[in-house]
Amino acid sequence: VLIIYLNGVYLPYDQARIHPEDRGFLLADGIYEVIRFYGGRPFLQVEHLDRLQRSADAVRLPLPSRDLFSRVIDELLTTNDLLSDDGTIYIQVTRGAYTPRTHWFPAGETEPTLLIIARKSAPMDPALREAGVSAVTLPDNRWDRCDIKSIGLLPNVLAKQAAIDAGAYEAVFVRDGRVTEGSSTNIFGVLNGVIRTHPADNRILCGITRNHALRLAAAQGFEIREEALTREETFRCSELFLTSTTSEVLPITALDGRPVGTGRPGPMTQKLYEAFQDSIAENGAANPAD
Numbered sequence: 001v002l003i004i005y006l007n008g009v010y011l012p013y014d015q016a017r018i019h020p021e022d023r024g025f026l027l028a029d030g031i032y033e034v035i036r037f038y039g040g041r042p043f044l045q046v047e048h049l050d051r052l053q054r055s056a057d058a059v060r061l062p063l064p065s066r067d068l069f070s071r072v073i074d075e076l077l078t079t080n081d082l083l084s085d086d087g088t089i090y091i092q093v094t095r096g097a098y099t100p101r102t103h104w105f106p107a108g109e110t111e112p113t114l115l116i117i118a119r120k121s122a123p124m125d126p127a128l129r130e131a132g133v134s135a136v137t138l139p140d141n142r143w144d145r146c147d148i149k150s151i152g153l154l155p156n157v158l159a160k161q162a163a164i165d166a167g168a169y170e171a172v173f174v175r176d177g178r179v180t181e182g183s184s185t186n187i188f189g190v191l192n193g194v195i196r197t198h199p200a201d202n203r204i205l206c207g208i209t210r211n212h213a214l215r216l217a218a219a220q221g222f223e224i225r226e227e228a229l230t231r232e233e234t235f236r237c238s239e240l241f242l243t244s245t246t247s248e249v250l251p252i253t254a255l256d257g258r259p260v261g262t263g264r265p266g267p268m269t270q271k272l273y274e275a276f277q278d279s280i281a282e283n284g285a286a287n288p289a290d
């Protein structure tokens, strides 16, 4: 049975209990992170833990030390025999349990609830990657602190479900005529040979994979502009792709039922995906443990 970490204790998954009045459950008063591991090694962990700290600071939530996160992650990977597997580490921190329910912060009385789960994930269907995925645009009706990785994900959940109902893989949010990001991904386009993506401001979650892809693109010598694409511009892009911790770099080959470029994954997207895979391999090679 899977061993997880909850509030200082390692315990079997089916024995974990969360308080019924946890503020995460009642108010979505919490934040989270998802870190990928490949061959048992966390990928871009420092960047993810930095972002967790930024989210925590933004919502005034105290976090345990960086060292504790590293130790727990290592322990979960080892205990669950995940050292040669690929998967995800889910971290959630909420403002804890307090009675009675209030909107304001309970004065000094809550202990944050900290949950960490590491588990194996199934590899993505290679056919999906080869053909690329479809996406649909939807109005971005979220708040203006999308830079916080909040567990309050209803708009994202509804958008993703609307995409699935429309037979698509991802929902692409559009605000004031401009593409912000996907429901759980960042969106890139290639227009006139230049890679474009929304700047890392309060309108998007600044993806760790986004930043990594931008570094890889720069190393390839690709021209990059962090300037949002209008919805109209996306239809003139020769390539579109999305990035996320779980989807990596994934081509979007149809948007709102129209083919993107040739309707096949484009060469720059392909190059970036290959560079991404190389960087995963280097992540393994950098660790002398094996």
Ligand SMILES: Cc1ncc(COP(=O)(O)O)c(C=O)c1O
Pocket: 034, 156, 181, 182, 183, 184, 185, 186, 204, 205, 206, 207, 208, 209, 210, 243, 244, 245, 246
């Ligand atoms: C709204 C949103 N944008 C972008 C991303 C991609 O971020 P990352 O690359 O750090 O996984 C996510 C990931 O969950 C997300 O929820």
